[in-house]
Amino acid sequence: MSYKLVAIDLDDTLLNDDLEISPANREAIEMAVEQGVVVILSTGRMFCSAQRIAQSLHLNFPLLSYNGALIKNTLDGKVLYSNYLPFSLAKNILEFLEPQGYDLNCYVDDKLYVKEISPRIREYINVANVSAEAVGNLTSFLKTEPIKLLVLDEEKVLDRLAETLKRIYGEKITLAKSKPHYLDIVNKGVSKGIALKQICQSFGFTPQEVIAIGDSYNDLDMIRFAGLGVMMGNARDELKKLADYVAPSNLEDGVAHVLKKFVLE
Known part of the structure; x- marks a missing residue:
């Protein structure tokens, strides 16, 4: 399968316990983007918090924030989708x-x-x-x-x-x-999975062309939506059982491992 989009959670997934992106993870993401893969950051964080991380990775793709309640362009901040609490x-x-x-x-x-x-x-x-x-x-x-x-x-x-x-x-x-x-x-109707579906439709990608990587309960429906749903090694056992694949932990360059194994040529 040729994967065209990778959605990556931030905390305890892409970020290590010092809240940093390892050189290996950074390099793998850069290589995936150079190869034409769309890399989406998918987080419960505020847009402004996640935007700084996306910019540090030179990502020019939609950014999924607030667990999917808000999708904006990384660079210009244009709102692509929103679903606020009444x-x-x-x-x-x-x-x-x-x-x-x-x-x-x-x-x-x-x-x-x-x-x-x-x-x-x-x-x-x-x-x-x-x-x-x-x-x-x-x-x-x-x-x-x-x-x-x-x-x-x-x-x-x-x-x-x-x-x-x-x-x-x-x-x-x-x-x-x-x-x-x-x-x-x-x-109601807000989740990472629903937001990821919106993004995929805008790009014309099928779920089978998507990898989703996460570690927690709010990542579950995103992981179920994706053709390849990945839980990190540091996730709880009950969550790892629900994944298609279990990656090394966020302290072991788990994201880079997934990209090298399934995406990078």
Whole structure:
């Protein structure tokens, strides 16, 4: 099979634990692009955060951000696809969550707003390499539809919260975990898989011509969509069982391994 598009998650997939791209991964991506392969970064991160990484790789392709809620051109920032949380729904969710004291991120127009800079949020800011504006009460602050809400807490707490949110909001929202302690809340119909399908249609590629590489729960539907779905060696065992192929870990140049094995001539 000749693969024409490769979609790659960032954190714990392309990036190592120091949040860097290894020379081997960088070289393999550059070689794939030179060969005519479309390389898409697919992440739960903000567009501005992922854009810097895409630019460092000299990628001039659509960039899939916010778990698929927003697709923009890397270079000019032109919006190709978006699916935001409806304002009234987002407001209602914040009214439910804020009194319970959760650490919350609210993303509006590719900017991050928080109640206050807590230790968890400070860690998030450092990892994502973004800034945040503390605005006090988010429910009062919100005046337009956000791209995404994010709850930061312990994994068991978030698992219980996810069940509660499903019970209250049902199919109005989509929940995704990009890390064990991050719970993303996006609009219904938002996922990396759906966004990747949009990108493939725009290029005229079939799923069979696509490789998707990830490590976490929010990568699952993207990996199921692709002709070759790859989980990293550092992914949880329950996720690796669902992949077509398991790559070496993000500390072992797993992305470069996949590109060399399946893409590079």
